[in-house]
Amino acid sequence: MKLRGLWIGLVTGLLGLSGASAQSQDQPTEKQIGAVFDGLATDKTPGLAVLVKKNGNVVFERGYGLKELRTGSRTDTETNFRLASVTKQFTAMAVMLLEHDKKLSYETTLDQIFPEFPAYGKKITVRQLLNHTGGLPDYEDLMDAKEKEKGQIWSAEKQIQDAEVLQLLEKATKGKFEPGTKWDYSNSGYVVLGLIVAKASGKPYGELLRERIFAPMKMADTIVYQKGKNTVPNRAYGHSKDKEIFKETDQSSTSATLGDGGVYSSVDDLSKWDDALRNHTLLSEEEMKPALAPAKFGGADNAVLPDDAPAGLRGVPVEYGFGWFLDPYKGHERMWHYGDTMGFKTAIQRFTKDGLTVIVLCNRTDLDPGTLAMRVADLYLK
DSSP states (O other), X not given: OHHHHHHHHHHHHHHHHXXXXXXXXXXXXXXXXXXXXXXXXXXXXXXXXXEEEETTEEEEEEEESEEETTTTEEOOTTOBEEOGGXXXXXXXXXXXXXXXXXXXXXXXXXXHHOTTOOXXXXXXXXXXXXXXXXXXXXXHHHHHHHHHHHOXXXXXXXXXXXXXXXXXXXXXXXXXXXXXXXXXXXXXXXXXXXXXXXXXXXXXXXXXXXXXXXXXXXXXXXXXXXXXXXXXXXXXXXXXXXXXXXXEOOOOTTTTOOTTTOEEEOHHHHHHHHHHHHHTSSSOHHXXXXXXXXXXXXXXXXXXXXXXXXXXXXXXXXXXXXXXXXXXXXXXXXXXXXXXXXXXEEEEEEETTTTEEEEXXXXXXXXXXXXXXXXXXXXXXX
């Protein structure tokens, strides 16, 4: 009987090992993931950094190419890229933390924060700014209109600041639509949210993010960059390709706005951010639910990405919460975002129920990090 029991135990153990081996074979190898990025950058071109995590474990992390052509400095996993609109999830988290502190609510209206705001936007709520249903005018359109009237005002050297964006919005006479009736991706809304964070907390936006998000998560190198006020460690500089030549195109007239795109970070630090989201370190699962509820709006139009979105996403139907797109992919739940600005393109894809996160950061505009991230995701999502 003892021998028979031992034999059964050995067989069971071998079957378990065989099952574990089969499961491991189902997962893509490092070589398969690397093949998605092989050949995209060289030691003479701007590059990218990649992070792939499964169930909280880093399975692939690598830097490619150069973070700066002038010095030939190589990109690594600690290189800090301008996140562009991937910043919006940090702005949203800051707002949610202040809501947790009871310093504002999602139903707080603009006139309660900025009493001088004109009639068209007085009743826009914080919730509507978070989920892009507020209808604020596009501040870049307002910049263009003012420069047509007055001549050039802003440039890469004299960049528009958040307070100036607010002034433009306060001088406007109408919004794009009645608040809550449509969805329209709004950088203006997130610039205003950055200002709301500062006003509600009594601290500059960057300081609040450092104290409440970056420092607790030990994201030591992540920073809200403000030219002339701080510096970005291990900084990548943005580049654009002109025919076959890369040129540094790191800053534009709108590169100084904060809440919509001012954060710099690395894949090393974003791995810690991913851990915080997965483990509900900053907010409880219950408190995160509003961020993961798709926006509701009264109009008949679908939520679709604008013409200045990455080419593959223009006109695509989407769902949006607080700082995150929420539409599923091949039936898999996800929270995701892209970033696209002067010299940089970025993407984060989180498949929450599958335990999969893919992050791709580029300091060049000829690559599509969202497509690259989804090619990795396809290796996992059968």
